[in-house]
Amino acid sequence: MEKMKAIVYNKKSYPDKLVYCDVDKPVPNDNEVLIKMNSVSLNAADYRSMKMGLIPKRKIFGADIAGRIESVGKNISLYKPGDEVMGDLASYGFGGFAEYVTAPERSLIIKPDQVSFEEAATLPMAAVTALQALRDKGNIQKGHKVLIVGSAGGVGTFAIQLAKYFETEVTAVCSSKNVQQTLSLGANNVIDYTKENFSNQDKRYEIILGINGNYPLLAYKKTLTSDGTYVMVGGSLSQIFKSLLFGWVLSFGSKKMKSLTAKANKTDLELLVKLLEKGIIKPVIDRRYSLDKTADAMDYLKQGHSTGKVVINIGPI
Ligand SMILES: NC(=O)c1ccc[n+]([C@@H]2O[C@H](COP(=O)([O-])OP(=O)(O)OC[C@H]3O[C@@H](n4cnc5c(N)ncnc54)[C@H](OP(=O)(O)O)[C@@H]3O)[C@@H](O)[C@H]2O)c1
Numbered sequence: 001m002e003k004m005k006a007i008v009y010n011k012k013s014y015p016d017k018l019v020y021c022d023v024d025k026p027v028p029n030d031n032e033v034l035i036k037m038n039s040v041s042l043n044a045a046d047y048r049s050m051k052m053g054l055i056p057k058r059k060i061f062g063a064d065i066a067g068r069i070e071s072v073g074k075n076i077s078l079y080k081p082g083d084e085v086m087g088d089l090a091s092y093g094f095g096g097f098a099e100y101v102t103a104p105e106r107s108l109i110i111k112p113d114q115v116s117f118e119e120a121a122t123l124p125m126a127a128v129t130a131l132q133a134l135r136d137k138g139n140i141q142k143g144h145k146v147l148i149v150g151s152a153g154g155v156g157t158f159a160i161q162l163a164k165y166f167e168t169e170v171t172a173v174c175s176s177k178n179v180q181q182t183l184s185l186g187a188n189n190v191i192d193y194t195k196e197n198f199s200n201q202d203k204r205y206e207i208i209l210g211i212n213g214n215y216p217l218l219a220y221k222k223t224l225t226s227d228g229t230y231v232m233v234g235g236s237l238s239q240i241f242k243s244l245l246f247g248w249v250l251s252f253g254s255k256k257m258k259s260l261t262a263k264a265n266k267t268d269l270e271l272l273v274k275l276l277e278k279g280i281i282k283p284v285i286d287r288r289y290s291l292d293k294t295a296d297a298m299d300y301l302k303q304g305h306s307t308g309k310v311v312i313n314i315g316p317i
Pocket of ligand 1: 125126129152155236262309
């Protein structure tokens with residue numbers, strides 16, 4: 001059996017549970033392609049799945065992948081060896097923290113030449129989440145006032161840019177160190193949460209995205225317009241539980257609370273790649289690591305203050 005390098009989850013390993021080692025190179029079945037990996041980005045989904053004991057079969061995490069197809073199963077019609085592809089493998093067993101991964105063709109789209117592998121790897125989960133939150137849950141319309149709470153991370157940096165693409169007025173909430181970058185991404189106003197509380201201001205919003213932090217639901221309710229929508233995307237675990245348990249307190253009268261479960265979607269990903277090619281959105285890459293340093297990268301992400309995305313580069317970018 002051919003071998004490859006990978007990051008394997010081992011719950012007994014100390015201090016890092018993510019171990020760089022040799023494992024069998026995967027073999028695609030008839031309905032899969034084999035991808036030689038170039039870049040993979042990290043997501044909260046990786047460490048939250050670990051924490052909840054949802055361990056992929058091959059014990060290799062890493063969902064948002066970009067690489068080149070090496071071989072294809074006999075039922076594959078959309079792709080051929082040499083094609084450059086990208087996609088979200090969270091619903092297909094993860095596996096991206098490795099030199100090779102297998103994937104069904106429905107999880108992938110073609111990566112255009114103009115988009116680098118590392119840029120491609122930043123999009124699938126974070127940008128699709130931001131798009132589905134604003135468009136599908138928030139029903140975003142031109143001229144809306146949008147508040148993005150937790151605007152400086154992977155999802156938030158795409159949310160700012162997409163909300164501007166939809167021609168809205170964006171107010172973003174982040175800490176002091178991210179204020180300049182948030183403005184440079186197009187936010188009209190920034191609230192530095194270390195100095196001010198968004199709910200103490202008079203301004204009201206048609207859409208609030210709750211992406212990070214842990215704020216009282218009543219603060220969100222108070223800050224919505226009379227028919228506004230709060231979309232719960234993420235945040236601390238206690239924020240998520242509060243929203244799931246007590247979301248109804250927001251949902252009386254005409255104010256609405258919706259919670260998002262983003263779904264990988266090829267059409268959405270293709271739209272985002274087009275926006276990237278046109279320069280309408282651009283990924284913010286905070287840190288880059290090599291595959292053997294994936295445990296360090298995950299520790300950094302888990303601290304909850306990365307600015308934009310954290311990427312592992314495995315092959316040429
Ligand atoms: N619902 C879904 O389908 C879905 C899909 C994907 C992700 N998510 C969830 O979305 C959340 C964000 O994901 P992500 O990839 O953007 O995470 P991330 O990149 O780790 O977010 C880090 C950012 O959060 C900001 N932040 C931390 N504490 C904050 C606070 N109290 N107030 C405002 N901002 C704060 C930080 O900015 P500062 O350094 O400036 O504080 C940092 O830039 C996670 O909880 C994730 O699980 C949900």
